[in-house]
Amino acid sequence: xxxxxxxxxxxxxxxxxxxxxxxxxxxxxxxxxxxxxxxxxxxxxxxxxxxxxxxxxxxxxxxxxxxxxxxxxxxxxxxxxxxxxxxxxxxxxxxxxxxxxxxxxxxxxxxxxxxxxxxxxxxxxxxxxxxxxxxxxxxxxxxxxxxxxxxxxxxxxxxxxxxxxxxxxxxxxxxxxxxxxxxxxxxxxxxxxxxxxxxxxxxxxxxxxxxxxxxxxxxxxxxxxxxxxxxxxxxxxxxxxxxxxxxxxxxxxxxxxxxxxxxxxxxxxxxxxxxxxxxxxxxxxxxxxxxxxxxxxxxxxxxxxxxxxxxxxxxxxxxxxxxxxxxxxxxxxxxxxxxxxxxxxxxxxxxxxxxxxxxxxxxxxxxxxxxxxxxxxxxxxxxxxxxxxxxxxxxxxxxxxxxxxxxxxxxxxxxxxxxxxxxxxxxxxxxx
Amino acid sequence: xxxxxxxxxxxxxxxxxxxxxxxxxxxxxxxxxxxxxxxxxxxxxxxxxxxxxxxxxxxxxxxxxxxxxxxxxxxxxxxxxxxxxxxxxxxxxxxxxxxxxxxxxxxxxxxxxxxxxxxxxxxxxxxxxxxxxxxxxxxxxxxxxxxxxxxxxxxxxxxxxxxxxxxxxxxxxxxxxxxxxxxxxxxxxxxxxxxxxxxxxxxxxxxxxxxxxxxxxxxxxxxxxxxxxxxx
Numbered sequence: 244x245x246x247x248x249x250x251x252x253x254x255x256x257x258x259x260x261x262x263x264x265x266x267x268x269x270x271x272x273x274x275x276x277x278x279x280x281x282x283x284x285x286x287x288x289x290x291x292x293x294x295x296x297x298x299x300x301x302x303x304x305x306x307x308x309x310x311x312x313x314x315x316x317x318x319x320x321x322x323x324x325x326x327x328x329x330x331x332x333x334x335x336x337x338x339x340x341x342x343x344x345x346x347x348x349x350x351x352x353x354x355x356x357x358x359x360x361x362x363x364x365x366x367x368x369x370x371x372x373x374x375x376x377x378x379x380x381x382x383x384x385x386x387x388x389x390x391x392x393x394x395x396x397x398x399x400x401x402x403x404x405x406x407x408x409x410x411x412x413x414x415x416x417x418x419x420x421x422x423x424x425x426x427x428x429x430x431x432x433x434x435x436x437x438x439x440x441x442x443x444x445x446x447x448x449x450x451x452x453x454x455x456x457x458x459x460x461x462x463x464x465x466x467x468x469x470x471x472x473x474x475x476x477x478x479x480x481x482x483x484x485x486x487x488x489x490x491x492x493x494x495x496x497x498x499x500x501x502x503x504x505x506x507x508x509x510x511x512x513x514x515x516x517x518x519x520x521x522x523x524x525x526x527x528x529x530x531x532x533x534x535x536x537x538x539x540x541x542x543x544x545x546x547x548x549x550x551x552x553x554x555x556x557x558x559x560x561x562x563x564x565x566x567x568x569x570x571x572x573x574x575x576x577x578x579x580x581x582x583x584x585x586x587x588x589x590x591x592x593x594x595x596x597x598x599x600x601x602x603x604x605x606x607x608x609x610x611x612x613x614x615x616x617x618x619x620x621x622x623x624x625x626x627x628x629x630x631x632x633x634x635x636x637x638x639x640x641x642x643x644x645x646x647x648x649x650x651x652x653x654x655x656x657x658x659x660x661x662x663x664x665x666x667x668x669x670x671x672x673x674x675x
Numbered sequence: 676x677x678x679x680x681x682x683x684x685x686x687x688x689x690x691x692x693x694x695x696x697x698x699x700x701x702x703x704x705x706x707x708x709x710x711x712x713x714x715x716x717x718x719x720x721x722x723x724x725x726x727x728x729x730x731x732x733x734x735x736x737x738x739x740x741x742x743x744x745x746x747x748x749x750x751x752x753x754x755x756x757x758x759x760x761x762x763x764x765x766x767x768x769x770x771x772x773x774x775x776x777x778x779x780x781x782x783x784x785x786x787x788x789x790x791x792x793x794x795x796x797x798x799x800x801x802x803x804x805x806x807x808x809x810x811x812x813x814x815x816x817x818x819x820x821x822x823x824x825x826x827x828x829x830x831x832x833x834x835x836x837x838x839x840x841x842x843x844x845x846x847x848x849x850x851x852x853x854x855x856x857x858x859x860x861x862x863x864x865x866x867x868x869x870x871x872x873x874x875x876x877x878x879x880x881x882x883x884x885x886x887x888x889x890x891x892x893x894x895x896x897x898x899x900x901x902x903x904x905x906x907x
Contacts, residue, residue, distance in 0.1 A: 245790060256772045583768050586729055587782040587829075588757020590750045 250600035257577060258604070268569040269608045272656060275562025276609055277616020280645050282555040284621050285548055287641050288634035289444070293431045294374060298534045300337075300498050301372060303439065304330055306510060307528040308517050310471045310487050314526050320439045320541065321467055321489045324458065329513055335506045336495035338368040341454055343490050344442070345462040349450065350414045351402060360398065361465075362415075363448035364457030372496050373436055380409035380424035388455035393424040398449040415450065418460065426451075432634065438537040439492060440466040444634065458483050464490035494534075507531055559652075566656045574660035581664045591665050598661035606646075606653035613649055676868060677703040677726065677837070682735035684721055684891075695721040697891045698735070703870065705836070708863040710882035711872045718891040719872045720841055726870060727760055727839045728752045757786050761830030761867075763840035767822045769814040769829075775801065776810040779829045786833065800828035804858060820851025827858055831867070838862060840871040844878065856881060 258265045292298050305318035308326050322330070327341040342365035348357035367382050369375070378396055383389060392415065399408045399422070411422045433443040452462070461479040468490035470476060476488040497503045510529045517523035532540050574581075581594060589597075625632040637645075684696040695718045703709055711719040724730040725737065728744055737744050744755065761782075762768075769778050779797040788796070801807045804824035806817075814822050823843060830838055840859065844852035856878055863869050863883075871882060879885050887894040 246784065246787075249784065260772060580770060583770070584781070584785070585753065586727070586756065586762055586768075588753055588785045588833075590753035590785070592750065593753075593785055 247596070247600060250597045251604065253597060254601045254604050257573075257580075257601075261573060261576065264569055264573050268566045268573070268656070269605065269612055271562050271569065272566040272605075272609045272652060273612025273616055275559040275566070276613030276645075276649055276652060278620060279555045279559040279648075280613055280617030281620025281624060282548070282551050283645070284617065284637060284641065285624065285634050286552050287644070288636065289433060289545065289548060291432065292535060293433065293435060294534070297374070297496075298435075300496050301534040302495050302497055302503070302506075303530075303532040303534065303537055304493055304495060304506070304510060305530040305532065306330070306514055307525050308514060308523045309489075309525060310522070312524040316525060316528065318528050318530055319469065319489050321464075321469070322491045322493050323487055323489045324484045324491060326489075327491045327493045329517075330493055330495075330510070332513075333506060333509045335497065335502055335509055337498050337502075338372045338496040339494065340366040340369040340372060341491045341493045342366065342369055342436075343457070343464040343492060344437070344440075344448060344466055345457065346465045347416050347450065347462070349398070349402060351412075352414060358402070360415075360449040361446075362450045362452050362457075362462065364452045364454055364462055366454050368496075369436075369451075369494075372494055373431060376427035376429055378425045378427040379407045380422070382424055383453055386453070386455060388459050389453055390418065390420045390456070391423040391453065392420040393426065393451040394422055395426050395447060395449045396428055399425045415452075416460075420452075424451075433538070435534050435537055436492065436494060437466075438543050439541050441541070441543050442466060443538060443543060466490075503531065563652060563655060567659060570656050571660040571663065574664040578664045585665070594665040595661070598657055598665075601661070602650070602653045602657045605657060606650045609653055610646060610649045614645070617645075676705040676740060677701070677870075678738040678741075679726075680736045680738070682725065682732050682737060684718075684725060684730065684732045695891050696725065696732070699891075699893055701886065701893060703868060705868055706863070706866055708860070708869045708881075708883040709871070710879035710885045711870060711888060712874070712876070712879045712885055713888035715874075717888045719888045721891075722888060723839050723841050723870060723872050726837075727762060728756055753785075757782055757833065759836050761833060761835035761838045763823070763826050763830050763838065763843045765842040765845040767814070767819075767826045767846075769822055769825055771814050774811050774813060775806060775817075775825050775828075778814065778825060779832050781829065782833045796832045796834075797828075800832040801825075803831070803861075804828045818851070820847050820854060823847060823851070823855050824858065827855070827862070831862055836868060838867050838869045840869065842872050842874065844873070844875065852878070 294301070306322070306326065307313070307316055307318040309319065322341075331339050331341065342363060345362045345364055347360050347362045349360045350357045363369070366386050367384070370377070370382050380393070382393065383391060392413065394402070394408070396406050399406045402413065403411060406425050408422050408425060412419050413422055430447050434445060434447065435443055437443055437445070459480050461477065463477065463479060468488060470489070471487040474482050474486045474488070476482050476486060482488070495506065497506055507529070510531070511527070514523060514527045514529060518527070538544055584594065621635040625635045679699045679701040682696060682699040683694065686693040686695055699722065711722060713719045721730060725732050739755070739759065744752065747755065770781070776794070776797050779800055780793045783793040783796060798807060798810065801810050804827055806821060806824055806828070809817070814825065817825065827843070838859070843859070844855050847855060859869060859871065860881065871878070873879050
């Protein structure tokens with residue numbers, strides 16, 4: 244330890260000997276790392292797994308059960324109410340939930356100005372499948388329609404000034420509902436359950452309503468929906484359940500390979516039965532999309548972020564090259580000291596330990612510089628693209644990853660110059 | 676102690692080969708004070724560097740304490756330099772940002788000697804060269820002669836058995852040169868073998884034996900002197 248502290252002291256003395264070239268090296272490397280980190284922050288969050296312990300068990304079933312004939316057609320991104328009911332008939336999944344989102348206006352009474360809110364219209368298993376934390380109250384006991392809402396904590400506090408509002412009445416559009424539950428702070432990042440609608444980069448919804456209630460009160464999806472006929476589906480309550488209006492997302496939890504296999508078989512049988520009954524003229528096309536791959540499946544990966552990642556990686560490469568060049572100059576100017584130390588008995592291994600102390604110091608400075616620049620970059624990107632602001636955050640894993648990258652880059656910047664310096668001709672250097 | 680057998684050293688460039696040392700045969704016994712003399716470019720510094728393992732040689736063999744240094748790894752050569760050999764350079768080669776104490780402790784650190792022992796040895800070495808009171812000074816605060824004395828202190832702090840001095844008085848005036856020579860004689864009297872490159876015939880005469888090099892070859896009289904004895 245004493246020797247390593249000495250190595251740190253030697254590094255520090257060497258920096259003080261020529262502070263400007265060193266500062267320039269740090270600045271260039273920090274700039275490259277900072278720009279790279281800023282982009283990596285978004286890239287990491289966008290590609291992170293919000294439920295790593297469970298995501299392998301969650302699936303998005305899709306089927307081409309549509310009334311018209313279509314060969315080589317992909318299954319629609321959303322399902323009709325009747326198809327969700329059919330897919331829900333199986334007891335194979337541990338949990339299953341149909342859902343969609345809609346807009347509404349919330350207020351405490353008719354005198355109050357309405358507050359626009361996003362509503363997730365869903366079934367009780369949604370909360371279980373996606374591990375939504377409940378702060379107060381409870382979830383609906385079953386799938387039946389009811390005038391009961393669950394609010395996000397933020398919405399409860401905004402409307403009532405407090406979070407424990409279970410039992411309170413609240414006006415959503417033109418009907419009073421009872422609040423039966425309040426969620427704890429929750430934001431699934433990315434919100435993969437909405438990836439088919441490209442809604443995975445958005446905030447969590449504010450109000451949660453039973454699926455049947457949503458249909459009873461004609462809440463149309465505010466995302467995508469399509470039909471295969473000319474029925475007026477604005478009367479959702481009367482037409483929506485039986486007609487060919489596709490607007491529902493459907494998720495199932497399949498805990499084991501056997502369950503997954505069985506559910507695939509169930510879907511195949513279902514489609515075959517439908518075909519036999521004449522309700523499904525198209526070539527069968529069933530999909531069971533794992534949650535982990537759903538963004539890729541629906542092409543929801545941001546091309547901008549990918550392109551920017553490539554650019555920042557190249558920029559980091561350029562910075563690394565320049566910083567190495569500066570570092571090489573610095574080491575060559577210190578080569579005399581390297582040679583002297585070797586002449587006096589330092590082995591190359593000991594000089595490499597000295598180099599590690601250099602790396603540690605450089606990594607420390609670059610980490611501070613890189614994170615400051617990255618913080619500035621993330622703030623700027625959040626300002627320019629507020630829609631992505633949920634993803635401009637650092638967690639411990641990301642920070643550790645950034646530290647590891649900084650250390651590696653600092654090592655690369657120092658490795659070649661230090662090797663050059665420690666392999667130089669001893670005699671020549673000592674004579675100069 | 677030191678034995679060179681038919682040792683040759685060639686400097687090569689793309690265009691030319693220079694035979695810096697040709698078939699050197701030399702034996703130096705323990706406790707000797709040998710002066711290496713010769714005209715500029717004759718190969719005496721190269722010989723000293725080969726003896727200090729700062730340069731490799733191309734042919735022949737170099738035995739130190741009966742063991743060949745040929746084929747030793749870089750790590751083994753570093754250990755050998757650190758434990759057995761002390762260097763005194765014409766240009767002092769002190770690190771200007773370090774105190775005298777830190778400069779002297781440098782080779783001891785690489786030997787893994789504990790801090791208290793390093794301090795004791797450095798103080799002892801500074802005492803010997805008469806600079807104990809200035810241990811916290813930096814080299815730039817000293818005269819050339821004082822700096823060379825610090826370099827000598829650094830060389831002897833590790834208690835080497837061989838001291839290699841490359842024109843140690845080359846950059847000093849006559850008074851300082853005399854002081855340095857007296858110091859080297861004292862160190863030699865204490866049992867340390869010294870090989871010193873010098874241009875100065877007076878200094879060479881103060882050594883127990885003179886070895887002359889001309890065109891990379893030892894002059895006949897100097898080749899081998901088994902009867903050389905430690906200078907009284």
